[in-house]
Amino acid sequence: MATSGPYFNQFLLYSVLSQAARFSDRQDAPALTQYFAREALSSLTIELDKGSSIPTIQALLIFSARECACGRTSQGWLYSGMAFRMMRDLGIHIPSAKLGDLVGQFSSEELALRKQLFWSCYTWDKTMSLSLGRAPAIHDVIPAIVPEDMLDGEEAESGIWRPKFACDSALEGSGSQKARTNSRFTAYCELCIVSLQQI
Numbered sequence: 671m672a673t674s675g676p677y678f679n680q681f682l683l684y685s686v687l688s689q690a691a692r693f694s695d696r697q698d699a700p701a702l703t704q705y706f707a708r709e710a711l712s713s714l715t716i717e718l719d720k721g722s723s724i725p726t727i728q729a730l731l732i733f734s735a736r737e738c739a740c741g742r743t744s745q746g747w748l749y750s751g752m753a754f755r756m757m758r759d760l761g762i763h764i765p766s767a768k769l770g771d772l773v774g775q776f777s778s779e780e781l782a783l784r785k786q787l788f789w790s791c792y793t794w795d796k797t798m799s800l801s802l803g804r805a806p807a808i809h810d811v812i813p814a815i816v817p818e819d820m821l822d823g824e825e826a827e828s829g830i831w832r833p834k835f836a837c838d839s840a841l842e843g844s845g846s847q848k849a850r851t852n853s854r855f856t857a858y859c860e861l862c863i864v865s866l867q868q869i
Contacts (some may be wrong), residue, residue, distance in 0.1 A: 677783075681717045682729040684710035689736045708735070722756035727787060730756070731794055743802055750798055754807050757791045760784075763810040780820050789815050789859050796862035806866060815859060817852035826851035 671678045671724070688706035692700050710733055717726045730753035738746035757763060762784045766773050792808050798807040817827060831849040 672683065676723070677724065677725050679713070679717055679725045679729070681710055681713035682725040682732075685714055685732040685736070686730040689732050689739075690854070707733075720761040723761070724783065724787060727753045727756045727760075727762075727791070731790055734794065734798075738798070738801075747798060747802065747804065750794055751807060754791055754795060762788050762791075762807070763812065765812040767813075779821065782819055785815055786820060788812055789855070791860055793855075793862045798864055800865060805834065809866070811863060812825065815856055817856055820852045820855070822852065827853060 684706050688703050688710050689704055690738075691703035694702070695722050696702070703707065710729070714726075714729075714733075717723065717729075718796045730749050734746040734749035734753065736746075737743070737749060761769070761772075766776075766781050766785070773781070789812075792811075798804065820826065827850055829849045829850065829851070831847050
């Protein structure tokens with residue numbers, strides 16, 4: 671973000687802020703989430719002119735989730751569809767083993783990011799499909815992702831999980847629990863594969 675690198679854009683920033691503001695306990699949180707959502711949509715038109723990019727796909731997934739959470743499921747469905755098409759446009763659905771000579775243009779971190787982004791699209795597609803009763807859009811499956819391959823690494827696994835809205839008194843004396851964020855995501859990916867086979 672500080673250097674305006676290839677994995678940042680304003681649409682991603684405002685999408686994150688619009689979703690995060692929904693969980694704030696500030697009194698002006700409803701106004702903030704609306705403000706950030708308007709800024710996100712304004713930024714989206716600029717990013718669409720630039721073509722497909724990883725931060726735009728990430729932002730579309732986040733904004734889709736926000737819209738669904740706010741009861742605007744049709745809009746959420748449309749934003750997710752844009753994300754899925756951009757993902758295909760960038761070839762993220764193609765396993766790295768099938769990229770041939772093109773695989774050399776990506777670092778190992780970029781390949782890991784592309785794989786995580788594919789699985790984020792895949793799981794969101796299946797979640798929306800099952801929740802809304804609509805046909806899934808993604809039928810490709812690339813090699814499964816494992817916690818050790820994820821970019822956020824051991825921190826996401828071994829960090830302490832704490833319920834967001836639990837009062838402190840309810841937590842006193844209870845044992846701590848590891849977050850296991852990457853393991854949970856991997857398990858959810860596997861569950862989504864199974865759900866697609868049943869549809």
